[in-house]
Amino acid sequence: DIQMTQSPSSLSASVGDRVTITCRASQSISSYLNWYQQKPGKAPKLLIYAASSLQSGVPSRFSGSGSGTDFTLTISSLQPEDFATYSCQQSYSTPYSFGPGTKLEVK
């Protein structure tokens, strides 16, 4: 099975900051990497698929990059509605697996 890790586990930032979250796979997964945003008590929302493709309707301040084992999610200028937990997910092979999440908090 492929293990997914994320860093940091939590992050404090301010509105307007540029933020980067890292996701690492235990083996190469090419570009089979998705990013989700989750707010408390809500379902995950797809942000990025195939490592760098922006889901329709998602603001362009979100971007994803990477391939192989190392991936990043970047928010170019944090907005108040972006404070949430972000999780990565590999779809290279089953069982699909998720990272433990990165909680983005207000500084």
Add this chain to the structure above:
Amino acid sequence: QLQLQESGPGLVKSSKTLSLTCTVSGGSISSSSNYWGWLRQPPGKGLEWIGSIHYSGSTYYNPSLKSRVTISVDTSKNQFSLNLSSVTAADTAVYYCAREVLSDYNWFDPWGQGTLVTVSS
């Protein structure tokens, strides 16, 4: 737009079977380009994929749960269902259903709102 909604008991006794249904609206479950998945999230923990089903009935499961999981589909009702047998406290979680989009790269979108299932002794 496509919407998914989970339904089922919020409390299940230990050793019994957890049963949930996901109703799909705003689109047909009988799409060849989609699978339909179940995922869960224990309180304060990360997400776990349980398994997925195609409208044809083809399924694939997480091996860690495979011996206890059955996912089925009812195209006439635009629903798919999850049965998880012999539950324990470790199965307490928010359970989500989601569309698994099939492409060169698969992903889950959209998701249902989720339903908390608590396993009691």
